Amino acid sequence: MVNLEPAPEQLEVAELARELGVEVLAPAAREAEAARAVPENVWKTLFATGLTVPVPEELGGSGIGDTATLMIALENLAYGDPGITLAAFSSGAAALLLARHGGSDHAALVRSLITEPGTRAAVALYEPQGRGASEFATTIEVTGDEVRVRGRKVAVAFGAEADPLIVVGVEQSAGGVRAVLVPRTAPGLTVTPHGGSLALEAMAPATVAFDTAVPVSNLLDASGLLNTIGRIRLAVAAIAVGTGQRAVDYAAQYATERVAFGRPIASFQGVSFPLAEAQMRMAESRLEIAESAARLDDDAAEDVSRAVGYAGEVAAEATRAAVQTLGGHGFIAEHPVELWYRSAAALSTLDFDPVCSSFQAAL
């Protein structure tokens, strides 16, 4: 049966996340970018809500249990600031993977990721040049009682401090995707902080090269792993849409106040149509994300690449329309629009897959 009506709990989550986003995250956005870290008080506030640590009660947490609601939460947090949202979720994603696929050995770690705001874990997931999970070059091979991990991951959150890292790769002998817990102290880790990026600095991303071996008990259960990875990847789409929505709302407000040629510029179709079109694409994208989330929640086979790729473009173009609406004011740091423009572009590079999108000229 079709049901596109958000449940009351989802509306509550949306409202809470939006409020946090606007009142707590947004004011800290510039500081987080400059410091390349989420300010401590912001992190604690966000952590306490559990919105970004999606470990449900049945797995020992108190966070959001389903992907559909998680996407709503992340979109609305990103409405405040995408950088902080992504940073917070990066640690939460590690907790989610461990909670869903870890054994009893990992229960204590999950506990600390849920209860200790000071912990930072991360998932080493993305590889360059848009390699999706099926084409990962990182290998995870079991030999006897040890697991050999070799590869290179980019955009690893808190690369310089996250512990442990959950590395996702391919087990070539069995042909499937695996995830393994790699403690920071493991030999053979080479961490290269990105050292300044276009945006999303709050998560202090790094490139991490692995050539290491860990005990076989560090291997996570592979059953349903792609589903969980799908949830984590889809989060980037939700964060992108939240970013785009914020930019469009801001620009729309500006357009109703800014007067040129005798009237508010919002009354010119050349100004309102690009924003309206951005709004249309975001409406489409949001539904695409919601359907993907619903399928993941049903444990149906779901490749999120297309939804992620589309949301990335939609947000990049929405923030562009916003900058263009503000003109020169959109280009200076006095307005947050330039930050969103950079953030949306950076988000669109995280998990890009040329298989899902071909280049189109603007005109």
Added chain:
Amino acid sequence: MSLSFTMSKPLRDYTNSLRDWSVAQIRPHAREADTRHSFPENWAEILDTSPVPLGRHDKGGLDPVPEFEDGHWVSKLSFYEAISYGDLWGLFAIGGGIGHLVVDAMGSPWQVEKWYQPVVEGGSVTGFALTEPHFGSDTSQVATTATRDGDGWVLNGTKIFCSNGANAEYVVVFATVDKSLGAKGINAFVVPKGTPGFVVGKVNEHKMGIRSWNTSELLFDNCRIPEENVLGWSEGEIKPRSSGQGGALGALGYNRPNIAAMSVGVTQASLDLTTGLLDEQKAGFSPHRWSLVQNELTAMNHVLARSRRVALKAQALLDGGKPDRSAAAVAKAYAPQSCERIIRRCMQLLGPEGTSEELLLEKWYRDVKIMDIFEGSGQIQRIIVGRGLMGRVVG
């Protein structure tokens, strides 16, 4: 003569030299220029390394760009693209602002002699102050006032986004003598550096891109200037003193295709860099994925070729004595917006490392955004093209 889209050999040789030089000498300082929000300290020495003349403002006419049979404005396109291919800061360092070009276009002969000649001969920098906090495209909204005071004028108001404003020898300031006259009440005033009441509010705005380009906020607080500093102004348009090359229309309208060329320069650099990096990692791609990547790169190169053609068309018309505002607007609207997408796609193809400061792609992505905003935003260019079109339909 049959149609040709090929530049003459002398022009190609010249711009190839420029381009190689810009990559070798300008690009290595690109990150520094971005970080310090200013040109490198030794910018003049860096420009000294050029093997060919650059037309540097600070050389006072002793470094003229050669003229080519391809035409003045057509040649300029290649010039702009070649330098931008290294990095945009080089271009900004070479130029000396446009205030004196406005004087040349609008001033009386003695005003030109007093303010234009010394600038081009002495190599100083001038500013042009039109935009205010509450308006950009709609120039009839000038709120800076010029009030009669005996035999002079007193200026009051705030100007923003004034290129070179903080270090200019003088700034040409647009102010209204009577708001009830709308655009007709707006006059241009030459305000020399150091005039009491002329205060630099901000030397350089904190911008997303083209950070090395000084974009100043200027405050005029009971700033008194003599009658002789008033230039002419009417109908919201600068009227050129003559229709020849140079002049204020050259600085404004004629410059629009050059902006397309700047976009193309930075974007071609992005595309070439990305192609090189991807090529190095070809072995890691499945054949299917690699062919998709190649399709992407090809499609983007085609867009740059289209951008070059529309800019070329506009400037060829100009050189041929048939300037066409619509053609210039097509170039200005077409190239920058597509260039943004190309650089973004380059970063996407490389993945998150493509956005790292280790590479210049992220800087060029920030830089290129301005090209669709300044000197007539994309929206304004569409209005110009639309008016040309509808005008023709309506008759």
